[in-house]
Amino acid sequence: MNSARDPRIAIVGAGLGGLTCARVLQHHGRSVTVFEREVSADARPQGGSLDMHPGTGQAALGTAGLLDRFHALARPEGDEWRVLDFATAALLARQGPTADGGRPEIDRGQLRGLLLDSLTEGAVRWDRAVGGATPLADGTCRLLFRDGTTEDFDLVVGADGAWSRVRPALSPAVPDYTGVTFVETGFDDCDTRHPDLARLVGNGSMLAKGVGRTLVAQRNSNGHIRAYIALRAPEDWHEAAGIAPDDQRAVRTHLLRLFDDWDESLRYILSNSDHGFIHRSLFVLPAPHTWDHVPGVTLLGDAAHLMPPVGLGANLAMLDGADLAHALVTESGVDDAVRAYESIMLPRSKEAATGSAKGLDNLVPATAT
Numbered sequence: 001m002n003s004a005r006d007p008r009i010a011i012v013g014a015g016l017g018g019l020t021c022a023r024v025l026q027h028h029g030r031s032v033t034v035f036e037r038e039v040s041a042d043a044r045p046q047g048g049s050l051d052m053h054p055g056t057g058q059a060a061l062g063t064a065g066l067l068d069r070f071h072a073l074a075r076p077e078g079d080e081w082r083v084l085d086f087a088t089a090a091l092l093a094r095q096g097p098t099a100d101g102g103r104p105e106i107d108r109g110q111l112r113g114l115l116l117d118s119l120t121e122g123a124v125r126w127d128r129a130v131g132g133a134t135p136l137a138d139g140t141c142r143l144l145f146r147d148g149t150t151e152d153f154d155l156v157v158g159a160d161g162a163w164s165r166v167r168p169a170l171s172p173a174v175p176d177y178t179g180v181t182f183v184e185t186g187f188d189d190c191d192t193r194h195p196d197l198a199r200l201v202g203n204g205s206m207l208a209k210g211v212g213r214t215l216v217a218q219r220n221s222n223g224h225i226r227a228y229i230a231l232r233a234p235e236d237w238h239e240a241a242g243i244a245p246d247d248q249r250a251v252r253t254h255l256l257r258l259f260d261d262w263d264e265s266l267r268y269i270l271s272n273s274d275h276g277f278i279h280r281s282l283f284v285l286p287a288p289h290t291w292d293h294v295p296g297v298t299l300l301g302d303a304a305h306l307m308p309p310v311g312l313g314a315n316l317a318m319l320d321g322a323d324l325a326h327a328l329v330t331e332s333g334v335d336d337a338v339r340a341y342e343s344i345m346l347p348r349s350k351e352a353a354t355g356s357a358k359g360l361d362n363l364v365p366a367t368a369t
């Protein structure tokens with residue numbers, strides 16, 4: 001192994017967790033290489049708005065020295081939730097924004113851009129899909145790339161998300177379907193083109209719940225509203241309904257039928273979206289997901305603790321990344337650092353996974369409450 005002062009560190013995955021880890025390492029003058037399967041930073045749209053929590057996402061940005069740049073982009077007024085009655089659209093509850101701007105929102109693409117811009121040129125190697133990782137007898141780890149090449153490192157960090165190719169080096173766990181699918185769609189230029197929906201959603205997020213069916217709409221930057229139609233349904237629900245998932249008209253008709261007893265102002269989300277419907281089946285790792293320490297390799301973020309998307313995953317992935325990097329720059333050796341990180345991260349994620357599972361049951365109730 002190289003000296004503990006200059007370890008060869010590879011991070012697999014340029015998501016929010018992996019990039020935060022890389023940034024904190026570089027911030028302390030350490031070398032790191034991030035391997036990402038996508039061909040470039042803008043290979044695909046990055047998704048919706050995220051609220052950054054003070055003790056997790058914001059703490060990680062602080063460790064990364066990026067809090068001021070985050071606040072320059074964030075939308076504190078987006079820290080607002082409205083709960084509407086599904087049948088009448090009457091306001092049932094309202095929360096935030098907190099006076100101290102507690103959980104500002106930011107578009108995921110802006111946040112990822114902020115992290116990418118903070119790294120040195122060439123730190124991310126794009127179009128480098130990893131096929132697997134093999135811990136070696138000397139405590140190092142070998143990365144196998146999909147193109148058949150290999151490289152050895154003192155530490156491989158699996159930050160490669162839900163379907164991690166690094167995870168099998170530590171654990172046989174595979175994600176299970178939660179029984180909930182999000183069907184995502186979107187509206188552009190809302191204040192001008194969809195003013196009634198814009199008023200319903202406000203500056204932050206709006207949700208309405210029925211049994212097994214929930215609508216969530218969330219304001220993003222630039223007048224965009226992203227909506228999620230959450231359904232308790234088998235993963236192949238469209239097959240059972242006899243429709244092809246990419247047949248937009250059939251999906252729209254099916255959804256309108258499913259929500260036929262909902263208020264028209266909410267059904268507008270189904271009938272008038274500008275964007276097509278994207279199906280996102282929600283998977284989770286068995287909780288608690290843990291492993292026996294193996295020298296030379298660890299996991300962070302969704303690769304370590306994939307949970308239902310109830311507002312924690314990105315925040316925790318970033319905190320994991322910051323904590324691991326912090327341990328690597330403060331502990332005397334790589335292995336001590338990884339052990340210190342895992343001793344904090346594994347219990348933390350166990351608690352969060354339990355809370356997130358309850359959060360999903362609450363978001364999309366299976367029975368009348």
Ligand SMILES: Cc1cc2nc3c(=O)[nH]c(=O)nc-3n(C[C@H](O)[C@H](O)[C@H](O)COP(=O)(O)OP(=O)(O)OC[C@H]3O[C@@H](n4cnc5c(N)ncnc54)[C@H](O)[C@@H]3O)c2cc1C
Binds near residue numbers: 037303314315
């Ligand atoms: C609909 C939805 C809404 C959500 N909303 C929120 C929210 O409001 N707040 C919140 O905190 N969390 C939210 N989450 C959860 C959040 O998106 C994830 O927890 C978070 O993105 C995890 O970050 P990560 O860095 O671990 O993984 P990812 O963001 O998944 O990044 C993994 C990276 O690894 C790359 N990769 C994958 N495989 C390979 C490979 N073999 N080789 C090389 N690279 C690879 C991927 O291309 C990707 O860039 C939401 C999730 C969903 C699905």
